[in-house]
Amino acid sequence: MTPHITGTTRLLVVLGDPVAQVRAPSLVNPLLARLGVDAVLVPVHAPAGRLGTIVRGLRALGNLDGMLVTVPHKIAICAYADELSPAARLAGCVNALRREPDGRWRGDNFDGAGFVRGLSAAGHDPAGRRVLLVGAGGAGRAVAVALLEAGAARLTVRDVDVGRRAELVERLRAVWPDRIEAAPDGGHVVGERPGGGHVDADIAVNATPLGMRPDDPLPLRPGSLRPGTVVADVIMRPRRTSLLAAAAAAGHPVHHGGHMLDHQLDLYRRFFRLDERKADT
Amino acid sequence: MTPHITGTTRLLVVLGDPVAQVRAPSLVNPLLARLGVDAVLVPVHAPAGRLGTIVRGLRALGNLDGMLVTVPHKIAICAYADELSPAARLAGCVNALRREPDGRWRGDNFDGAGFVRGLSAAGHDPAGRRVLLVGAGGAGRAVAVALLEAGAARLTVRDVDVGRRAELVERLRAVWPDRIEAAPDGGHVVGERPGGGHVDADIAVNATPLGMRPDDPLPLRPGSLRPGTVVADVIMRPRRTSLLAAAAAAGHPVHHGGHMLDHQLDLYRRFFRLDERKADT
Known part of the structure; x- marks a missing residue:
């Protein structure tokens, strides 16, 4: 089940190179649809040499709320987070970032x-x-x-x-x-x-x-x-x-x-505050 | 009807500021789903001052095939196209761009x-x-x-x-x-x-x-x-x-x-070569 997409739909992306193998859209989109959150998760193929250009562009979007990150970007992406959770800092790598209400991007790691x-x-x-x-x-x-x-x-x-x-x-x-x-x-x-x-x-x-x-x-x-x-x-x-x-x-x-991913779904749900957003809509 | 999204799904975006009002996702996504094209159109809120950063980022994506463009970016976006159709050049504005097989971005205008x-x-x-x-x-x-x-x-x-x-x-x-x-x-x-x-x-x-x-x-x-x-x-x-x-x-x-938009759907279908891609899949 895929959420219905309109002009008001908020975006989540999963970044990887390659990205064809990612399972996150198949897990997260049905959850979004079930919760009635007006958001969709799409794959973004971010070739390794272009990560900086791509992340700067994504951060500038007005309707992007979060990123999931997979191979080979989990270490390099740290440079583009404004703050890191203790787990992400200790591991030196990030597999999820969210936009905070003040516009800063916080990196965490649920792998x-x-x-x-x-x-x-x-x-x-x-x-x-x-x-x-x-x-x-x-x-x-x-x-x-x-x-x-x-x-x-x-x-x-x-x-x-x-x-x-x-x-x-x-x-x-x-x-x-x-x-x-x-x-x-x-x-x-x-x-x-x-x-x-x-x-x-x-x-x-x-x-x-x-x-x-x-x-x-x-x-x-x-x-x-x-x-x-x-x-x-x-x-x-x-x-x-x-x-x-x-x-x-x-x-x-x-x-x-x-x-590993199946058991991250609840963690993502909390990190991206999906239940709060469900209540909002 | 929204296309099913997996890691292999190709992306189309519609860029605007604001973007909440756009109807393109509601028209194009059912067409993609009906044709069986593994692609999805999502809205991208591109605040006016950040258009360059955003478009440079989007062009760097490995799985983005096209962009639709709405207010207020139709004129400014011309600077980020590698080539323009005669109609777009004459009008001095673009409302659709596609990635050509050689990686160049071609702008056209179907408004x-x-x-x-x-x-x-x-x-x-x-x-x-x-x-x-x-x-x-x-x-x-x-x-x-x-x-x-x-x-x-x-x-x-x-x-x-x-x-x-x-x-x-x-x-x-x-x-x-x-x-x-x-x-x-x-x-x-x-x-x-x-x-x-x-x-x-x-x-x-x-x-x-x-x-x-x-x-x-x-x-x-x-x-x-x-x-x-x-x-x-x-x-x-x-x-x-x-x-x-x-x-x-x-x-x-x-x-x-x-x-205006209803009658552009056939034009988009041809421009983004959706029927060829249907045959590919």
Whole structure:
């Protein structure tokens, strides 16, 4: 169900490059229609090199109330927010911005909270668990913050970009000194730990974009995990990534990327004040 | 009926300030849905001082295929088109832009053609008629070109901005030397011609924004027209402007602004190549 669009309809956008894979319009528009909010969410393809021009243009619109942000813009978009929530500041990345009544744009991040809510709802509460996180980019940072906030006992971070990995570990170690570490290797595709043996994790999370395209290499090798490790992905489309397929084939419980967004819907609803606006109309 | 929106949906926008009154979404979206074109038209409130920032941002979008343009941007938007159709160049204003396959943006203008089509369909073919046109802004220029192209015998132009009026008359006189003239007075609200007597016109057209707000003065006084003069408005909302109400009360045939847009729908359909895109999907 899509909201009816007239000249008074307010706009929300979801920014990405690519953007064809985003699921937000299919989730948010039916909610807007159901609540009777005169607003619509549309996809905006923002090629990476043009993000600044596009966001300056969008901010100038008189009828844009909010933006959702996806790959690869979640870090770069921070520069265009006037203020950041504590979660967004800690993660150094933003996946939602709203226009405040005074015209300022506030950035927040619900990826991490959505991911942890989804994980818990599926019976994989991360409290007290050891987690391997692959990917210290936009989604990875948000997931890292939320896992530690939710009480993960130890978070091990891998990223092919060792500088980015080190930066995230250092930043979060300032808040959670004993619970975060860099993995001994930096690569996306990793085998066993040096010296052999299994990676010691209860939950392994892919937060890289690897798996969006069919010919992507695996972000981690399920064979390197000990039996019983839950394998989770943040990629929503395809639903069944190569990683999840390989993990399931190896007997691991798997957790799909779609849960992360499904569990963000309530958070968006509050952030964009949809219920207040419903009452207004 | 609104098109279903997903990540692959292409965008069309209608730009205005204000934008709440635009009818284009209500006309174009059902057409898109009916044709099965994966695209949606949304309103964009572009405050006048921010047009450049907004259009630069919109042009940078990877999934924007076209823009419709309304008050007050039809003249200023020309600066952001890479090329103009002959009609748009002659009128000096644009109400539609599309992205060409090579990425260039082409501006065209269908206000005039839509207005004349609507007038003819209502039995008021302007060929051989004398027309009084009030307003030499964006809509007025387009209507002037189309009326002369359609064979109006004489077009008399009024505008409170005498420089703008003179510029339009001079420009069109280069193409139609004997058929266009400036009215002897420049004001929006005019009484009789100096010296008394009725304005000698078969059709009188309001192409000013006067009438969008309930407390606007009348753009012309129906009492100054001879009996039988058709009074036409380009304002779409309200449907029954103060001018048309006064004209009808004085016994004049009236022609609503909505006809102009209704008769543009086929022109937009061709300009935005909607039928080709239907075949693609």
